Amino acid sequence: MLLTVKHTTRYTFAGEVTHGLQRLRLKPKSTHGQEVVDWRMELDGALPEAAYDDQHFNHVDLVSIRPGAPEVVVTCEGTVRTVDNNGITGPHTGLMPLWCFLRPTPLTRPGSRVRQMLASIEADRSDVLGFLHVLSTRIGEMVEYVAGATDAHTTAEQALAAGKGVCQDHAHIMIAAGRLLDVPMRYVGGYLRMDGQTEQEAGHGWAEAHVAGLGWIGFDVSNAICPDERYIRVATGCDYAEAAPITGIAMGAGETRLDVHLSVGEDGVQAQQQQSASGGQQQVQGG
Amino acid sequence: MLGRAANGVFWMSRYLERAENTARLIDVGFHLALTRGSRQSQDEEWKSVLTTTGLLDDYCAKHADFAGHQVFNYLLRDRDNPGSVLSMVENARTNARVVRTSLTNAVWETTNEGWMHLRDLLARPVRETNLGEVLTQIRRTGTLVRGAIEGTMLRNEVFNFSRIGTFIERADNTARILDVKYYVLLPSAAWVGSSLDNVQWDTLLRSVAGNRAYSWLNAGSMDPRGIARFLILDGQFPRSLIFSYEKIRSNMAGLAKQYGHEVPAHELLRDAGARLHQLTIEEIFEGGLHEFLQDFIGKTIEIGNAIAADYRFNA
């Protein structure tokens, strides 16, 4: 499938920014069955400072906010060819050892609720893959998808306690529980073309589990499926914090408004619709 | 050099200068209070010392009366008072630590030793019997550090920022001392020189260590206009306003030469300096001495702020 993406992130600052930096993980790579046909990023109100690949082999751009700029607009546009591999991303590559994906992170540290949920699942644990599917379904049942119910700092345990959250909370709970089973787990940030609609609420996030013999396998708890050719992988990490599309600091920014426009279309046909979210923190809340 | 280091050198010098000036004000206040009979006029003297240092309100918030030992201990060693000599010498030394790598060992060591010595002297309340020793030590610290700077520092940006700090502070201090006592120089009912005026004039000169120099230049005769001219416009007297500005100017010129360009503060300074050179003492009196001093103090603050901004003292 040939997917076209246009993703605009606009930060509007109430105050005058004296110094600010943003770390962008917004550039997909041609790996694991997806091919980036073309990709462009444009900055308005910001300047490129440094670019490199991080420990997860994500492409990272560090940009600075032009002092005094009233807003920063980051626009990514491109075309990516995807295939349906039944959710299987494939063998582990790169230098991050698999055991690193077993370490709890601040956002995925399991607590009593994650443990209780896991204990309540009556399924054959020797069938790891089968169990993970059951787990994914259970999380979807227990945590209702409610946009805006949580933020970028919500932990797996908190989201489970609240019983509602967004895609990234689903992924974090999946990751926390999977690691308790000694399955290496990671977070994937990217885009999803929702059926029949080009305009998307926001970027998407899901979990991947590493299962012996198969490699990494995706679980999109929010949509109760394994990722297919409608998914574009952009960045991975041990949790959202390591794969976040934009993180940063802005001194003097004051109240900051965040607007995201995202369209993911098929074969060049696309429309646009505006979706607004507002946040004091400069972090994009995934869907 | 780092903007933060320039800031440190600048303020180290300012604090040392201010500490020394405060010591001199205490000295004069103490002598005057000794020579004044009534408790009320003694209080007035201490009050004017507190006013000059800008600490009257803070003092009154803490103390109910102006007993001499209470005032000078407040000015010398009260840790809650950021304008106390102890606080300022500590600040000077802290700044010296911050910029240690920009200073010669001699400058650092004299600053550090001066602080150690004063800290010991000021560890217990100061009594009238050892006030003299304490004040001498404060003045000596300032003198030694300035001497070490003069004698060991390269004539570069570090030196320039230090001198600019010293003379901005000095210009400010001399102007404030004059402003608090300006009325004793005004032609008034007291114009006919009474003995009280003579004492007041002498006090004023002592406050800026100018009594002997003035007498020497004027063969012992005192008149208010002459004193004002001496403190404002005498280019030979190292605590006059014009002398201080000349030093700021030459050190700012040094910076412009090293850096190869001027900054907005140069322009401000040039304007203010030119005004000072054009004025005669008669014109100053005509326009109002108090108004002149207020304007001067405001300009000096403005120049100090411009230097801090132009040379990136702070992030």
Place this chain on the structure above:
Amino acid sequence: MSAVSGTNFDEMLDADGSVRPAYAEFRDWFDGQDKAWLQRQDAEAERFFRRIGITFNVYGDDAAEERLIPFDMIPRIITAREWRKLTRGIEQRVRALNAFLQDLYHRQEIIRSGRLPIEALRNNEAFLTQMIGFTPPGGVYTHIVGIDLVRTGPDDFMVLEDNARTPSGVSYMLENRETMMAMFPELFTRIPVRPVSDYPRRLARSLRACAPPAFRGDKGSRPVVAVLTPGIFNSAYFEHAFLADQMGAELVEGNDLRVVDGRVCMRTTTGYKAIDVIYRRVDDDFLDPLSFNPASQLGIAGIFDVYRAGGITIANAPGTGIADDKAIYSYMPEIVEFYTGEKPILQNVPTWRCSEADSLGYVLDNLADLVVKEVHGSGGYGMLIGPTSSKKEIAEFEAKLRAKPANYIAQPTLSLSTVPIFQKEGLAPRHVDLRPFVLVSPDGIDITPGGLTRVALKKGSLVVNSSQGGGTKDSWVLDE
């Protein structure tokens, strides 16, 4: 260690009380001096240190904000032969440490080979995944290393601890020598002592040899080096200022710096100027609020991104703490052999890992004879010295140990060597250790002859840390 006196190795005197050759010349001089004069010199040394401001701040001790580390004027003397052997051992160990770090942050062959269990890293916060896949400029991770050595016999030096993060104390090594030369110049004409004073120059050269790819060296310019300090309230501020001064480098704080044009730049009076190599004395966690502790005020937002993109060299590299972790320490013999293919020249102190059930059992049974240390602790805090502890202290420690055994390692109480200190009553033996300072650059490994000798001033005490009442001595390596 030496709760039992009489069994330790006395570095000055041999068993029958005669002076060992290393100290012969010194002792000869010492015996010829007027003791009252020596005492006056001793007092003079302290005044000297205070005046120049060699003080350190003790954590959790408000009253003594700036304290002096006591200096003892009797030098610690090492012969040329002893030093040669030490040098070989230190070089081997430092080479292994650097190779170990390179491996840990790349293919982790040592783990694949089974020589090091994953558990040593898994719950270890000193292992920074952000460093994975990145090779620092020049391939150097540990630009400055301090190896803490203890001696138990004529030829028995052992490594007590590796300091691969930000070893401190080198300014004391230099000032102690300065002081000795000022007080007793004639000693140095009588005895050939190898100089240490060029350490700052060698440090600067070593750092400059690790310039990042972004350094172009136009018109023969040299890489710009800066020392990053947390500020004047840090316990080692004096040393930061001292080293910056001696190297002719700027002493910077986090708020002097920001990312400008893809480089980490310092705010000067005339604008932002790029730094090529930053010798940071700020811990990993505080280095970059964008990458590590977001609450840090001491670091520079974005420095880590610039680092990975080749815009700056950070010395020591972030993540080197994993190599001096006490849990890793116990594997050092295997690590040295794995990367150098040689048997370790310097031995480790035998160490029980309390995370292992058998070892824990042994440690619990023998607490009164052992030294137990926190795996992640430093500075002599949070440790138990069995032989000098009360029953109550041991019982309290046992509870902590049982609660979290993986947090502790245990070592036998060693019979640490002694060197005399100067007292009114005459010379008195006290326990010492030695921290030689090692510089690593692509040009090689450079060990300054001597190092910092720390001495436990209290009779019988084995704790030499300055924060716990230890002092320092000048350390002499005799020339051939």
